[in-house]
Amino acid sequence: xxxxxxxxxPEEKDAWDSFIRMHEKLIGRLSRxxxxxxxxxxxxxxxxVSLTERGGGxxxxxxxxxxxxxxxxxMSHQVTRMAKRGLVAREECPDDGRGAFIVATPAxxxxxxxxxxxxxxxxxxxxxxxxxxxxxxxxxxxxERVLDHMERQPD
Amino acid sequence: xxxxxxxxxPEEKDAWDSFIRMHEKLIGRLSRxxxxxxxxxxxxxxxxVSLTERGGGxxxxxxxxxxxxxxxxxMSHQVTRMAKRGLVAREECPDDGRGAFIVATPAxxxxxxxxxxxxxxxxxxxxxxxxxxxxxxxxxxxxERVLDHMERQPD
DNA sequence: GCCGTTAAGTTGATGCATCAACCTGAGGGA
DNA sequence: TCCCTCAGGTTGATGCATCAACTTAACGGC
Numbered sequence: 001x002x003x004x005x006x007x008x009x010p011e012e013k014d015a016w017d018s019f020i021r022m023h024e025k026l027i028g029r030l031s032r033x034x035x036x037x038x039x040x041x042x043x044x045x046x047x048x049v050s051l052t053e054r055g056g057g058x059x060x061x062x063x064x065x066x067x068x069x070x071x072x073x074x075m076s077h078q079v080t081r082m083a084k085r086g087l088v089a090r091e092e093c094p095d096d097g098r099g100a101f102i103v104a105t106p107a108x109x110x111x112x113x114x115x116x117x118x119x120x121x122x123x124x125x126x127x128x129x130x131x132x133x134x135x136x137x138x139x140x141x142x143x144e145r146v147l148d149h150m151e152r153q154p155d
Numbered sequence: 156x157x158x159x160x161x162x163x164x165p166e167e168k169d170a171w172d173s174f175i176r177m178h179e180k181l182i183g184r185l186s187r188x189x190x191x192x193x194x195x196x197x198x199x200x201x202x203x204v205s206l207t208e209r210g211g212g213x214x215x216x217x218x219x220x221x222x223x224x225x226x227x228x229x230m231s232h233q234v235t236r237m238a239k240r241g242l243v244a245r246e247e248c249p250d251d252g253r254g255a256f257i258v259a260t261p262a263x264x265x266x267x268x269x270x271x272x273x274x275x276x277x278x279x280x281x282x283x284x285x286x287x288x289x290x291x292x293x294x295x296x297x298x299e300r301v302l303d304h305m306e307r308q309p310d
Numbered sequence: 311g312c313c314g315t316t317a318a319g320t321t322g323a324t325g326c327a328t329c330a331a332c333c334t335g336a337g338g339g340a
Numbered sequence: 341t342c343c344c345t346c347a348g349g350t351t352g353a354t355g356c357a358t359c360a361a362c363t364t365a366a367c368g369g370c
Contacts, residue, residue, distance in 0.1 A: 005272030012283055015295030021224075022298040023178050025305055032328090033310070043356070062318065069176075074357060076320055081355070098318045098365045117160030128167055130304030131297065139297050140170030142290055143177040149285030150180055155188070187358090198326070217348060229327060231350055236325070253335050253348045 026127060033122050038115035043078055044087065045119065048104060048112035051088070057104040060093070064102055087111060181282060188277050193270035198233055199242065200274065203259060203267035206243070212259040215248070219257055242266060 008016060031042040040048070050067050051059055059067075065075040079102055082088045087108040093099030104112070128136065163171060186197040195203070205222050206214055214222075220230040234257055237243045242263040248254030259267070283291065 005275055006279060007275055008278070008283070011288070011292060011295075015291045015298070016278065016282070018295045018298035018302065022302045022305075025224075025302065029305065029310065035328095041355075060318095065319095069180075071358075072319060073321085073359080077356080077358095080320090093318095096318075096366075098363095100319070120160055120162055123163070123171065124161060126305055126308055127171070127301060128163070130301040133166070135297055135300070136170045137166060138293065140166075140173045142286065142294050143170070143173035145290070146282060146285040147173065147177045147180065150177075150184065150281055153281055155184065190358095196325075215348095220349095226328075227349060228329080228351085232326080232328095235350085248348095251336075251348080253333095255349070 029126060030119070030122055034115060034119050037118045038111060040111060040115050044082060045112070045115060047075075047078060047082065048087065048108055049116065051102065051104050052109060052112055057109065058091075059102055061100045061102055082108075184281060185274070185277055189270060189274050192273045193266065195266060195270050199237060200267070200270060202230075202233060202237065203242065203263055204271065206257065206259045207264060207267055212264065213246075214257055216255045216257055237263075 027042075034040055034042060034045055038045075046068055047064070050064060051057060054067060055064070061075065061079070062072060065072050068075075070078075079088060079090065083090060086105055089103050089105055091101040091103055093101055131139065182197075189195055189197060189200055193200075201223055202219070205219060206212060209222060210219070216230065216234070217227060220227050223230075225233075234243060234245065238245060241260055244258050244260055246256040246258055248256055286294065
């Protein structure tokens with residue numbers, strides 16, 4: 001125990017740093033844009049997209065949470081805030097007394113329909129357009145690879 | 156105006172989704188580890204590393220903020236919290252009455268010296284080890300490319 | 311039918327991120 | 341010297357993320 005730490009060598013460190021910096025900058029800019037353009041936070045956006053695209057506007061609470069890979073507590077708080085702003089509503093579930101449906105309200109549908117095209121445009125402009133199709137697919141494959149690797153790692 | 160949105164085609168969408176999912180998962184796991192291992196938040200870690208590695212443990216407030224590319228307000232809040240926990244201290248600046256130095260306390264030095272090797276180990280285990288050296292350097296280059304592209308884009 | 315266990319979801323506390331407004335001291339004319 | 345502007349930094353409000361503790365209803369065994 002207490003083996004000497006295997007520090008990153010310069011190439012590794014450069015790659016790691018660029019990767020982190022890039023992602024942070026990209027996400028920062030995208031979420032500020034989406035907020036400024038549409039008044040939705042990045043989290044609002046994720047919830048509304050999932051709800052409308054994959055659930056037709058109505059989904060069981062935990063299904064939604066699993067779909068976006070959030071903890072239930074995070075989703076619960078998020079839904080509370082969104083409900084307060086009229087973007088979604090909670091509905092009782094007839095066949096499970098504990099359960100809840102989350103439903104996108106008309107205002108929610110409208111918000112996401114307005115926000116989505118703009119968001120996609122920014123993703124394209126800031127990210128997709130930076131790379132050739134082949135570079136993009138390489139990046140996608142490398143990401144998959146890291147994902148797979150993480151699945152096999154403890155915690 | 157209102158040109159039809161250029162939605163992402165399936166390859167683009169897959170690449171984008173993998174990329175986002177990967178990063179989110181990676182960062183989530185790393186920051187939970189660092190927190191559990193050392194009691195430092197990811198932000199604490201960034202501040203302490205920058206302060207000790209690049210400033211010898213003492214740096215002007217705004218230099219620090221610029222170094223890590225944070226807004227001054229974010230840094231100010233962060234420093235306040237860290238000062239409360241004894242990791243850093245504020246010191247007056249003799250030649251600029253408005254200015255402040257941020258200094259890592261002994262506890263701050265110790266905390267980062269303990270946390271850094273573990274953190275690097277996790278970065279290695281979860282990320283670096285997932286890729287061959289050549290894949291890693293490809294990922295680094297693609298990240299640089301996206302970064303450069305973003306620099307040239309408005310906001 | 312009762313009971314322990316597990317599933318579904320909420321709640322409160324705390325720390326982090328962002329925005330806008332603010333305060334104070336430095337530097338530079340007129 | 342006075343005033344204007346700007347740089348350096350703080351503060352308060354609000355929303356988001358995470359953890360732990362809690363409530364309530366469903367399910368399975370007996």
